[in-house]
Amino acid sequence: MSASQSAVRSRAEAVQVSRTFDWMILFTLFTAVLGGYHIHYMLTGGDWDFWTDWKDRRLWVTVAPIVSITFPAAVQACLWWRYRLPIGATLSVVALMIGEWINRYFNFWGWTYFPVNICFPSNLLPGAIVLDVILMLGNSMTLTAVVGGLAYGLLFYPGNWPIIAPLHVPVEYNGMMMTLADLQGYHYVRTGTPEYIRMVEKGTLRTFGKDVAPVSAFFSGFVSIIIYFLWHFFGRWFAKTDFISDDAT
Amino acid sequence: MKLIKDKVAKLSFVALLVSLTAAMFYAPAASAHGEKSQAAFMRMRTIHWFDLNWSKEEVPVNETMTISGKFLVFAGWPETVDKPEVSFLNVGIPGPVFIRAGSWIGGQLVPRSVSLELGETYEFKVLLKARRPGDWHVHSMMNVQGGGPIIGPGKWVTITGSMRDFVNPVTTLTGQTIDLEHYALDNVYFWHAVWFAIAFAWLLFWIKRPLFVPRHIAVASGKADTLISAGDKKVAMLFGVGTLVVVAAAMGAANEKYPITTPLQAGLIRGMKTYQMPEATVSVKVDDATYRVPGRAMQMTLTITNNGDSAVRLGEFNTAGVRFLEPAVHEDETNYPDDLLAEEGLTVSDNSPLAPGETRTVEVTASDAAWEVYRLADLIYDPDSRFAGLLFFWDENGTRQMVTVDAPLIPSFI
Incomplete structure (x- = not known):
């Protein structure tokens, strides 16, 4: 078969090839994002995502959205501007969370026997869905960055609170008060993660008293806007086809 | 096309076989904690653990044991390690094979980090509840911020029974008794399943239709807007609003169910x-110290002065958790x-009772394979070649006193 001949002989075959191609690309994209995003999130979010006794109302709320809006922004850039597919953020976060669950279940529980109720991953899906919806309805990177980025930060804590609330019930233990999450961290020994490594309730955000989570979420949302812009451009750069020679067409 | 499919199938099969073969290789459990790899000067000049006691050597699941003893925060703390101003009393075990049911320093519960003072001695106790069967090396350990983990001596402890029987009951301040081992797990799975279901529905809505090639052709030919229909926008609105509603409703329900957090x-x-250790009436000056590499022995020339009112004899040199005993003076009864x-690792050139007021210069040799086994000999390659340790003297009444030594160490290679 010469280069000028078509690889398919009918429209039905072309559709079939196209569909097969879809699944191959989707599978490759999904696993590549899963791997890359997972490593990125573990290196930047790490312990905040690993342990319930790190999931505080200040730094976890601030850090997790900021470091996790990265790949969704980049993949959105590629899938929306090249294919008008509004699934970049959801696809990325689903990939990340599947990777996280594999890691937590098989590594943390299966190999090292930490109960899953101390090491489950954070829920990033509500923000991702809203990010995709805003991009699709607005068809604007700026709007998605500003409104979507802010929403991504704001939705993180309420999206996780139903999961972590039971672990914030207080307990009296040998004369000290702590939450059940604190007690988990104390009971289930982590030799390489001493208590002082936890970065919880640190900072100067005291003005709002106990209502610190919304303020942290707003701050996280603002920074997420900037990170969205940055990573969106990474995504666009990676989605370029400059490396394909014009001669090949 | 079929050729590509066949190749993908064949390669996938080969990859599966390789993965299974790799998984079948014997992978032994890492049972110890790298204590021998930790720099010798870290173990000799930071935290000195002594009077250690492991209450049991075999524990059934759900039963408890303790590690107790004392530690001296060495006054000659090395400059290269951050001072223990933020420290955490830990245990060196391979993951949560025990749970830490309690830990105390000086009688105070220490679930959080503590500040320790150089030159002071502290009494500690860690209460462990057996969780996972097996033979485990159980160490005392102090984590120091900026200094890393400083691991103490370890002892093998066997846990018997089945982990399935392990329970961890806790009563909350709201009066509910729960098993922390499984508590709220259904809730975790439920909410993650709900959100995965919503996310998959959104993905499925899009990926069920032709994706990359036809859409790319449409975008490239300026027909991108035709790819999003009015119906798509309605569905997107539904997902967007639905997400906000589910988040708000779930948060409200959680606050109602757990009003006190x-x-x-x-x-x-x-x-x-x-x-407070008994005040030492013996003073010790290290005149010189050498480590003889071929003989695996450290030799010290000590000038000892007895300022007390009872004759004393040197019975033990303790460094990095290794105890060199002079059997004529002291024998271990703590297992x-x-x-x-x-047990016979300490020899003193003249260990006759040192009378009150007397000063004597003696040659003290601490020799044992432990120098090599525990890589303490590596001290000679450290950036600050000083050794340190605890000397224990006993008087005629069996009263013990502790003196610290800290001096340069000269290696001898011949």
Whole structure:
């Protein structure tokens, strides 16, 4: 078969090839994002995502959205501007969370026997869905960055609170008060993660008293806007086809 | 096309076989904690653990045991390690094979980090509840911020029974008794399943239709807007609003179900109660110290002065958890780990009772394979070649006193 001949002989075959191609690309994209995003999130979010006794109302709320809006922004850039597919953020976060669950279940529980109720991953899906919806309805990177980025930060804590609330019930233990999450961290020994490594309730955000989570979420949302812009451009750069020679067409 | 499919199938099969074969290789459990790899000067000049006791060597699941003893925060703390101003009393075990049911320094519960003072001695206790069957090396350990983990002596402890039987009951301040081992797990799975279901529905809505090639052609030919229909926008609105509604409703339901919650607790505990050792009436000056590499022995020339009113004899040199005993003076009765105990490892050129007021210069040799086994000999390659340790003297009444030594060490290679 010469280069000028078509690889398919009918429209039905072309559709079939196209569909097969879809699944191959989707599978490759999904696993590549899963791997890359997972490593990125573990290196930047790490312990905040690993342990319930790190999931505080200040730094976890601030850090997790900021470091996790990265790949969704980049993949959105590629899938929306090249294919008008509004699934970049959801696809990325689903990939990340599947990777996280594999890691937590098989590594943390299966190999090292930490109960899953101390090491489950954070829920990033509500923000991702809203990010995709805003991009699709607005068809604007700026709007998605500003409104979507802010929403991504704001939705993180309420999206996780139903999961972590039971672990914030207080307990009296040998004369000290702590939450059940604190007690988990104390009971289930982590030799390489001493208590002082936890970065919880640190900072100067005291003005709002106990209502610190919304303020942290707003701050996280603002920074997420900037990170969205940055990573969106990474995504666009990676989605370029400059490396394909014009001669090949 | 079929050719590509066949190749993908064949390669996938080969990859599966390789994965299974790799998984079948024997992968032994890492049972110890790299204590021998930790720089010798870290173990000799930071935290000196002594009077250690492991209450049991075999524990059934759900039963408890303790590690107790004392530690001296060495006054000659090395400059290269951050001072223990933020420290955490830990245990060196391979993951949560025990749960830490309690830990105390000077009688104070220490679930949080503490501030320790150089030169002070502290009494500690860690209560462990057996969880996972197996033979485990159980160490005392102190994590120091900026200094890393400083691991103490370890002893093998066997846990018997089945992990399935393990329970961890806790009563909350709201009066509910729960099993922390499984608590709220259904809730975790439920909410993650709900959100995965919503996310998959959104993805499925899009990926069920032709994706990359036709859409790319449409975008490239300027027909991108035709790819999003009015129906698509309605569905997107539904997902967007639905997400916000589910988040708000779930949060409201959680607040209703758990009306009393508190933030995570954190903080540094200062002013830890120290342990007052009997005041030493013996003073020791290290005239010189050499480590003889071929003989695996450290030799010290000590000038000892007895300022007390009772004659004393040197019975033990303890460094990095390795105990060198002079059997004529002191024998271990605590069942200390064999590999860390040189029962006849200490020899003194003249160890006759040192009378009150008397000063004597003696040659003291601490020799044992532990120097090599525990890589303490590597001290000679450290950036600050000093050794340190505890000397224990006993008087005629059996009263013990402790003196610290800290001096340069000269290696001898011949």
